[in-house]
Amino acid sequence: MEWEPVIGLEIHVQLLTRSKIFSGASTAYGAPPNTQACAIDLGMPGTLPVLNEAAVRLAVKFGLAVEAEIARRSVFARKNYFYPDLPKGYQISQYELPVVGKGHLTIHLDGREKRIGITRAHLEEDAGKSLHEDFHGLTGIDLNRAGTPLLEIVSEPDLRSPEEAVAYMKKLHQLVVWLGISDGNMQEGSFRCDANVSVRPKGETKFGTRTEIKNVNSFRFVERAIQFEIERQIQVLESGGTVVQETRLYDAERDETRPMRTKEEAFDYRYFPDPDLLPLVIGEDFIEQVRRELPELPEARYHRFIEQYGLKPYDAEVLTATRPLSDYFEAVVREAACDPKLCANWVMVELSGALNRAGLEIDRSPVSAERLAGLLRRIADGTISGKIAKQVFELMWDSGKDADTLIEEKGLKQITDAGAIEKIIDEILEANPKQVAQYRAGKEKLFGFFVGQVMKATQGKANPQQVNALLKEKLQGGG
Amino acid sequence: MSLTLEQVKQIAYLARIGIDDEDAGRYTHDLSSILEFVAQMNTVDTETIEPMAHPLDLPQRLRPDEVTEENQREKFLAVAPAVENGLYLVPKVIE
Numbered sequence: 001m002e003w004e005p006v007i008g009l010e011i012h013v014q015l016l017t018r019s020k021i022f023s024g025a026s027t028a029y030g031a032p033p034n035t036q037a038c039a040i041d042l043g044m045p046g047t048l049p050v051l052n053e054a055a056v057r058l059a060v061k062f063g064l065a066v067e068a069e070i071a072r073r074s075v076f077a078r079k080n081y082f083y084p085d086l087p088k089g090y091q092i093s094q095y096e097l098p099v100v101g102k103g104h105l106t107i108h109l110d111g112r113e114k115r116i117g118i119t120r121a122h123l124e125e126d127a128g129k130s131l132h133e134d135f136h137g138l139t140g141i142d143l144n145r146a147g148t149p150l151l152e153i154v155s156e157p158d159l160r161s162p163e164e165a166v167a168y169m170k171k172l173h174q175l176v177v178w179l180g181i182s183d184g185n186m187q188e189g190s191f192r193c194d195a196n197v198s199v200r201p202k203g204e205t206k207f208g209t210r211t212e213i214k215n216v217n218s219f220r221f222v223e224r225a226i227q228f229e230i231e232r233q234i235q236v237l238e239s240g241g242t243v244v245q246e247t248r249l250y251d252a253e254r255d256e257t258r259p260m261r262t263k264e265e266a267f268d269y270r271y272f273p274d275p276d277l278l279p280l281v282i283g284e285d286f287i288e289q290v291r292r293e294l295p296e297l298p299e300a301r302y303h304r305f306i307e308q309y310g311l312k313p314y315d316a317e318v319l320t321a322t323r324p325l326s327d328y329f330e331a332v333v334r335e336a337a338c339d340p341k342l343c344a345n346w347v348m349v350e351l352s353g354a355l356n357r358a359g360l361e362i363d364r365s366p367v368s369a370e371r372l373a374g375l376l377r378r379i380a381d382g383t384i385s386g387k388i389a390k391q392v393f394e395l396m397w398d399s400g401k402d403a404d405t406l407i408e409e410k411g412l413k414q415i416t417d418a419g420a421i422e423k424i425i426d427e428i429l430e431a432n433p434k435q436v437a438q439y440r441a442g443k444e445k446l447f448g449f450f451v452g453q454v455m456k457a458t459q460g461k462a463n464p465q466q467v468n469a470l471l472k473e474k475l476q477g478g479g
Numbered sequence: 480m481s482l483t484l485e486q487v488k489q490i491a492y493l494a495r496i497g498i499d500d501e502d503a504g505r506y507t508h509d510l511s512s513i514l515e516f517v518a519q520m521n522t523v524d525t526e527t528i529e530p531m532a533h534p535l536d537l538p539q540r541l542r543p544d545e546v547t548e549e550n551q552r553e554k555f556l557a558v559a560p561a562v563e564n565g566l567y568l569v570p571k572v573i574e
Contacts, residue, residue: 017544024547033565034555038548042555054544075532076539082495084569089495097532130572140566268493273532281538 001238002202005230006210007159007195008119011172013151013182014126014190015058021125021149022049022092029188037128037143043088048276051076055149058181059099059123060282060290062151065179065297066118068103070287076123076277079269084141085128093152095271098122099280100151105175106299107167108317116168117156126150145189151181157196157207162226166219169193178298178323186217193222197229199237208233209243213257216250225250229257301326309333309340318348324362328369335373338380346376350393367396375403383407384414385464415462418470421454424462425474428453439475447471481511 023040040047063070077095100121107114128143159165177184184191198210216222233243248257298320305316320326332343378384395406407413429436439446454467487507491498561568
């Protein structure tokens with residue numbers, strides 16, 4: 001039987017605020033344990049939560065970016081459970097009335113586009129961290145993270161393969177970082193993914209029983225965990241068994257998922273509206289203000305790059321991977337005022353390659369967009385060839401000097417004087433009579449040899465088009 | 480609607496409240512009466528009424544995103560039963 005996987009993702013995004021969602025404690029990462037956990041975060045008696053305006057603003061920003069309905073009135077609820085890293089015995093979250101309603105995100109996969117539904121996104125507070133290293137048989141608790149604002153983004157079960165799930169996750173990651181909602185740092189837990197996975201016979205419209213895979217924190221592991229889970233469920237069903245609805249953990253080392261809890265303590269979070277918080281009311285003016293702050297979105301910029309600059313979809317995709325990269329590319333195009341495809345190639349190949357090798361992000365590039373544009377202008381106006389330009393680029397990277405200075409200093413200017421090139425060609429033909437005779441006798445492969453000799457004689461500076469044309473003329477002329 | 484003894488014990492477990500069997504029987508009766516009272520209210524037609532999230536008819540005030548809390552870790556640690564290296568210690572939790 002052919003099986004169809006059905007996947008939905010719940011992604012927790014840590015919002016980029018200075019202070020916590022309900023208290024004025026700092027959210028900075030990496031502080032000594034419990035130095036950023038105040039009385040409110042600890043759930044001390046007599047404290048009251050007060051909602052952070054920036055957390056609301058960032059949630060609305062996300063909602064607008066995925067064309068979702070923004071709830072004019074939403075409610076905070078208590079999700080009750082006991083765990084030592086949750087000091088109050090409940091997590092403040094949103095349940096029936098989340099701040100962001102139905103929206104969507106478009107993913108690109110193998111040249112296809114697919115629109116993935118977003119069910120909702122709600123604001124909530126993060127829990128602390130349990131450290132299970134041995135403290136004389138006890139567990140250590142660090143509550144610095146308790147109360148950090150999270151946006152939980154829930155997708156519709158629209159994903160049909162591990163590849164689609166990862167494409168969606170990457171697209172969402174790109175968007176939240178692009179919008180400046182989150183730093184997206186996966187090692188630090190700013191972007192965490194739970195996956196709901198089920199399978200059904202192809203053509204069936206009802207969903208199968210799903211399992212939830214908790215807390216998978218890299219794109220690669222999400223893909224592998226879902227792949228494993230799909231295969232496991234198919235195996236269970238094909239051998240006549242039934243899938244049990246449960247929470248499973250992915251073990252990257254053994255590349256498998258395992259049930260998380262076997263004890264039959266059915267989860268019952270007993271959600272109810274938090275009496276400490278009034279309903280969140282968001283006005284039109286607030287929403288309009290956030291809308292005006294929205295940058296051009298990655299999807300829009302992708303389509304614009306294709307239309308405005310004639311880029312191939314793949315190139316447009318690569319160049320809009322991050323906002324700084326796409327800004328850099330546009331700055332190069334603007335400054336260089338030459339073929340955008342030439343600019344695209346240089347940013348994607350030479351610049352990105354050098355950045356990768358140096359382990360640098362684009363905003364730390366030693367060669368600025370203006371400098372790179374200066375180099376490309378010299379290719380465009382024929383001062384240097386593409387090959388020499390690569391040399392100049394390396395020199396720019398190391399020296400911090402601009403292209404014109406380096407071309408001048410190193411004498412790299414292209415030889416475009418037809419007379420000078422002709423003279424060199426004559427010398428080479430004279431020095432290699434045997435090859436000339438062979439060429440004229442039909443061994444045309446030797447053409448490359450002559451080009452090579454001319455380039456060698458000019459240290460690569462002769463204009464290649466002129467060399468080709470003049471060589472052809474001379475070789476044929478004599479025959 | 481009336482609760483079973485098992486349900487009452489489950490509710491007590493979820494709330495981490497220890498109750499003995501004798502009390503559980505009494506709670507079953509008392510809680511069931513409360514639910515019966517709620518069931519009576521359920522007969523009222525509330526179709527057109529927006530559920531109330533809070534008895535105060537006011538919107539939530541928002542706080543500017545500023546760090547206003549200072550580190551008071553030592554004071555908080557001082558009232559905890561067990562601490563080490565700035566961490567609160569609790570009985571071992573195993574996933």
